[in-house]
Amino acid sequence: MTTMTDTSVREFKMPDVGEGLTEAEILKWYVQPGDTVTDGQVVCEVETAKAAVELPIPYDGVVRELRFPEGTTVDVGTSIISVDVSGGGAAPTEAPAEASAEAPAEAPSAATEEAKPAARTPVLVGYGVSTSATKRRPRKGSEAAAPEGAQAIQSELNGHGGTPTVEVARPLAKPPVRKLAKDLGVDLNTVRPSGPDGVITREDVHAAVAPAPVTAPAPAESAPAPVPTYDTARETRIPVKGVRKATAAAMVGSAFTAPHVTEFVTIDVTRTMKLVEELKRSDEFALEGLRVNPLLLIAKALLVAIKRNPDINASWDEANQEIVLKHYVNLGIAAATPRGLIVPNIKDAQAKTLPQLAQALGELVSTAREGKTSPAAMQGGTVTITNVGVFGVDTGTPILNPGESAILAVGAIKLQPWVHKGKVKPRQVTTLALSFDHRLVDGELGSKVLADVAAILEQPKRLITWG
Numbered sequence: 001m002t003t004m005t006d007t008s009v010r011e012f013k014m015p016d017v018g019e020g021l022t023e024a025e026i027l028k029w030y031v032q033p034g035d036t037v038t039d040g041q042v043v044c045e046v047e048t049a050k051a052a053v054e055l056p057i058p059y060d061g062v063v064r065e066l067r068f069p070e071g072t073t074v075d076v077g078t079s080i081i082s083v084d085v086s087g088g089g090a091a092p093t094e095a096p097a098e099a100s101a102e103a104p105a106e107a108p109s110a111a112t113e114e115a116k117p118a119a120r121t122p123v124l125v126g127y128g129v130s131t132s133a134t135k136r137r138p139r140k141g142s143e144a145a146a147p148e149g150a151q152a153i154q155s156e157l158n159g160h161g162g163t164p165t166v167e168v169a170r171p172l173a174k175p176p177v178r179k180l181a182k183d184l185g186v187d188l189n190t191v192r193p194s195g196p197d198g199v200i201t202r203e204d205v206h207a208a209v210a211p212a213p214v215t216a217p218a219p220a221e222s223a224p225a226p227v228p229t230y231d232t233a234r235e236t237r238i239p240v241k242g243v244r245k246a247t248a249a250a251m252v253g254s255a256f257t258a259p260h261v262t263e264f265v266t267i268d269v270t271r272t273m274k275l276v277e278e279l280k281r282s283d284e285f286a287l288e289g290l291r292v293n294p295l296l297l298i299a300k301a302l303l304v305a306i307k308r309n310p311d312i313n314a315s316w317d318e319a320n321q322e323i324v325l326k327h328y329v330n331l332g333i334a335a336a337t338p339r340g341l342i343v344p345n346i347k348d349a350q351a352k353t354l355p356q357l358a359q360a361l362g363e364l365v366s367t368a369r370e371g372k373t374s375p376a377a378m379q380g381g382t383v384t385i386t387n388v389g390v391f392g393v394d395t396g397t398p399i400l401n402p403g404e405s406a407i408l409a410v411g412a413i414k415l416q417p418w419v420h421k422g423k424v425k426p427r428q429v430t431t432l433a434l435s436f437d438h439r440l441v442d443g444e445l446g447s448k449v450l451a452d453v454a455a456i457l458e459q460p461k462r463l464i465t466w467g
Contacts, residue, residue, distance in 0.1 A: 008086035010059055011079035017053045017375060024048045025073045035063045051373045061085035173200040181205045259438040262397045263446055267454045268418055270428040272297055275460045290358040295387055298410055300463050303329060303350055305452035312449050313382050314405045314440050323440055332384035332401055335368035343401050344373050345381040389413060395431040405440045409433040
């Protein structure tokens with residue numbers, strides 16, 4: 001019996017709206033079954049681990065079914081909406097339950113999918129199409145099953161006295177982890193991996209040598225464990241997902257991977273504050289209509305300091321054991337949003353004039369506040385500024401954005417007594433904190449960069465000379 005495929009129905013699959021993302025949460029549907037849609041129309045908003053993104057449909061038709069309700073996290077490559085493109089009457093508002101249940105069984109095989117011509121695959125404009133199969137996160141249950149199964153086959157072959165014909169797969173681990181396992185006398189074949197794609201981490205090796213916890217045997221007829229409860233009037237619990245989940249994972253990884261060092265300097269920025277007011281009123285620098293504030297001059301001062309000390313603009317390549325010097329500066333600006341902290345960056349900031357930098361900063365901040373920052377805007381950063389002074393605090397010890405070598409924290413600017421020209425006077429004072437990766441940046445280089453930023457902000461006319 002031949003099964004006929006309904007070619008009038010198109011399935012729109014969850015695209016990879018960022019680099020290497022595996023899932024996204026459907027925040028809001030803008031259409032319902034029976035609605036007519038056109039090519040390029042936004043049908044839903046999704047939240048990835050990096051940002052909220054609106055998804056346009058790539059063809060015309062009538063919505064037949066929404067595959068998932070709002071609030072559902074969906075794997076990349078999974079169909080989320082079906083559209084009737086036949087041009088006929090309105091689609092039914094609900095698909096039969098039996099059809100939904102049997103949909104996986106009727107899915108075409110991998111060989112059939114590969115045999116289809118590339119032109120038939122709908123392309124979401126702006127996101128591109130992956131040239132390889134979607135890479136899914138490994139399931140915890142299968143991570144250790146493969147090595148153990150391979151060992152069982154090897155053991156059985158050895159038990160029969162014959163020459164083994166199956167080679168046990170070499171466990172995936174980086175060279176430093178292999179050395180740690182060797183030093184501790186741990187056989188990597190016995191370690192359960194927890195890293196991406198079944199990679200064994202340092203924590204896995206330490207867990208393998210830790211003594212197993214001793215637990216008392218449960219009674220033969222024990223009562224069922226009580227379900228944990230909490231007082232909803234006194235507590236509120238918020239699921240950790242999306243941007244907050246990604247930020248938490250990134251910060252933990254950064255804090256326990258890169259050896260952080262933080263240096264501080266307290267400076268008189270009275271002249272900087274006066275220059276900000278002058279620039280607001282002056283037509284000389286073509287800043288009319290642009291937002292001019294202390295952050296603009298601080299960003300420019302940091303770019304000048306990086307230009308004079310380029311070795312701080314680098315990253316650490318653990319896999320190849322190399323330091324990667326960047327000849328461009330993608331300047332990240334930490335922004336607090338309702339969905340959590342994000343760090344979009346200004347591409348090639350080192351090449352921008354003061355007006356261009358002011359325009360880029362204004363667009364970055366407004367886009368972040370609207371929750372429209374794209375994943376691409378948060379990738380490839382090299383150095384970051386976080387302005388904690390807007391919250392009224394003096395400064396902090398910022399954690400590096402993953403993959404970057406330095407982050408500058410700016411504290412609150414306050415009127416304080418200060419010795420100026422031999423006399424104590426009220427001056428505008430702030431504290432800067434520079435955290436850096438000590439594998440890449442030694443104390444001398446870090447101190448030079450921080451001192452340069454401080455000197456420029458104390459005498460901001462140097463921005464005109466050096467910028």
